[in-house]
Amino acid sequence: MYALVDCNNFYASCERVFNPSLVGKPIVVLSNNDGCVIARSNEAKKLGIPMGAPAYQYKDTFEKCNIRVFSANFPLYGDMSRRVMSILSTYSPQREIYSIDECFLNLSDMDIDFCEYGLKMKAHVEKWTGIPISVGIAPTKALAKAANRIAKKFPEQTKGCHVIDTETKRIKALKWLDVEDVWGIGRRNAAKLRAIGVRKAWDFVNLPQSWVLKSMTVAGWNLQKELNGIPSIPMELIEKKQSIATTRTFDAEKDDFEEIREHIVTFTSMCAEKLRHQHSLCHRLMVFLETNRFKDMDKRYNPSILIKLPFATCSTLELAEFAVDGLKQIYKSRYHYKRAGVVLMDFEDADEYQPSLFFNSNPKHKSLMAKIDAINHKYHKDVIRLGSQDFNRHKMYQEHLSGQYTTKIEDVIVVEI
DNA sequence: TCTGGGGTCCTAGGACCC
DNA sequence: TCTGGGGTCCTAGGACCC
Numbered sequence: 001m002y003a004l005v006d007c008n009n010f011y012a013s014c015e016r017v018f019n020p021s022l023v024g025k026p027i028v029v030l031s032n033n034d035g036c037v038i039a040r041s042n043e044a045k046k047l048g049i050p051m052g053a054p055a056y057q058y059k060d061t062f063e064k065c066n067i068r069v070f071s072a073n074f075p076l077y078g079d080m081s082r083r084v085m086s087i088l089s090t091y092s093p094q095r096e097i098y099s100i101d102e103c104f105l106n107l108s109d110m111d112i113d114f115c116e117y118g119l120k121m122k123a124h125v126e127k128w129t130g131i132p133i134s135v136g137i138a139p140t141k142a143l144a145k146a147a148n149r150i151a152k153k154f155p156e157q158t159k160g161c162h163v164i165d166t167e168t169k170r171i172k173a174l175k176w177l178d179v180e181d182v183w184g185i186g187r188r189n190a191a192k193l194r195a196i197g198v199r200k201a202w203d204f205v206n207l208p209q210s211w212v213l214k215s216m217t218v219a220g221w222n223l224q225k226e227l228n229g230i231p232s233i234p235m236e237l238i239e240k241k242q243s244i245a246t247t248r249t250f251d252a253e254k255d256d257f258e259e260i261r262e263h264i265v266t267f268t269s270m271c272a273e274k275l276r277h278q279h280s281l282c283h284r285l286m287v288f289l290e291t292n293r294f295k296d297m298d299k300r301y302n303p304s305i306l307i308k309l310p311f312a313t314c315s316t317l318e319l320a321e322f323a324v325d326g327l328k329q330i331y332k333s334r335y336h337y338k339r340a341g342v343v344l345m346d347f348e349d350a351d352e353y354q355p356s357l358f359f360n361s362n363p364k365h366k367s368l369m370a371k372i373d374a375i376n377h378k379y380h381k382d383v384i385r386l387g388s389q390d391f392n393r394h395k396m397y398q399e400h401l402s403g404q405y406t407t408k409i410e411d412v413i414v415v416e417i
Numbered sequence: 418t419c420t421g422g423g424g425t426c427c428t429a430g431g432a433c434c435c
Numbered sequence: 436t437c438t439g440g441g442g443t444c445c446t447a448g449g450a451c452c453c
Contacts, residue, residue: 030421031420031421031422032421032422033419033420033421034419035419035420035421036420036421038421038422052420052421053420054419054420055419055420056418056419056420057419057420072421072422074422098452098453099423099424099452099453100423100453101453102453183451183452184451184452185451186450186451186452187450187451188449188450188451189450189451217427217428217450218427219426219427219450219451236425241423241424242424242425243423243424243425244423244424245422245423245424246422246423247421247422247423248421248422249420249421249422252418292420293420294419294420306446306447339421341422343423397419
């Protein structure tokens with residue numbers, strides 16, 4: 001059996017933990033630059049605020065309905081996530097962190113009452129962190145996802161935990177679940193399925209295997225097996241990332257090369273720090289630029305360049321040099337850029353690195369980076385950075401930012417008695 | 418005026434190998 | 436008229452996820 005644990009309206013719940021007056025009130029959390037709605041409390045969902053809604057189009061609704069608006073506070077959400085995940089890891093020897101607010105637990109070979117166990121972890125997480133969660137438990141990951149959906153949809157009946165442990169429950173769940181809500185069936189596949197009359201997950205599992213393989217490849221076939229109770233999507237237990245990206249939409253359109261270069265160096269530095277944190281070296285780096293995607297075609301230019309490094313490295317100095325090299329190759333002065341990013345990929349373990357006979361990362365950088373990381377970690381910000389980085393990091397509109405209550409000492413809440 | 422960010426996996430097709 | 440067969444590796448792009 002597998003459990004899928006999902007935090008309810010995670011970002012909104014994080015804000016509530018440190019501001020209980022928000023309980024029961026509609027909340028939305030906005031993306032960087034206060035651009036789009038990326039999280040909503042149940043109350044905000046009921047008011048009809050869609051996911052991804054551009055904030056400026058809903059400004060009046062926010063005011064009229066007294067919706068509390070927050071700028072994204074990722075240091076807070078990341079730290080709260082870490083706390084939730086660490087509690088959940090005590091409930092199974094195998095935990096897969098699937099996203100910032102979700103994780104799978106392998107409950108196989110455990111002689112327990114699954115429903116009782118799910119409710120126990122729910123109470124535990126809520127008591128220790130203040131974050132409400134829902135639990136779905138079933139024989140496969142895809143069915144656990146479906147069970148979780150049922151737990152969320154019917155809180156009165158399920159108390160926030162639903163177990164699919166019989167054939168009757170499995171069939172009932174699949175006949176209830178809309179095909180587009182099945183984990184792994186996206187918009188494209190849903191449209192294809194609708195076109196041939198498939199409406200429910202139950203219709204999907206009854207499609208001939210040949211059709212599924214042909215139209216949805218092996219991913220679709222695995223999904224079909226999973227929904228039929230045959231585990232076909234393994235637990236992913238390795239917690240090292242296979243790629244690390246830092247990308248940002250700018251507060252305004254930019255065309256100045258120097259300014260863009262500063263951002264690219266900063267993005268590279270942020271990626272490199274994460275890379276070192278997971279003890280990896282990278283072999284490839286991608287740099288991309290994007291013009292405003294809401295403008296006319298003739299003003300758009302979205303170049304990217306993939307650079308194969310001559311040696312594996314995690315040195316910010318070396319990576320930044322390669323990134324700027326790449327930027328020079330794709331930058332054209334006649335366009336206005338709205339977004340840019342750096343992606344590191346093709347990693348290997350730092351401990352298992354086999355040096356090359358001819359080209360290698362500067363060995364002195366290893367201890368230099370370690371010192372810089374230690375100092376920056378101590379001060380919780382980049383007090384040491386490259387001279388070529390932008391001084392204020394990245395400017396963003398963050399009009400409604402809450403405190404970093406758990407990661408910044410000045411923001412810790414003071415209780416007066 | 419304004420419209421996010423960070424991931425994973427799969428496939429087709431080209432380059433290259435013998 | 437007709438020009439082999441069977442592999443692997445790499446890459447770009449698409450689809451999906453939160």
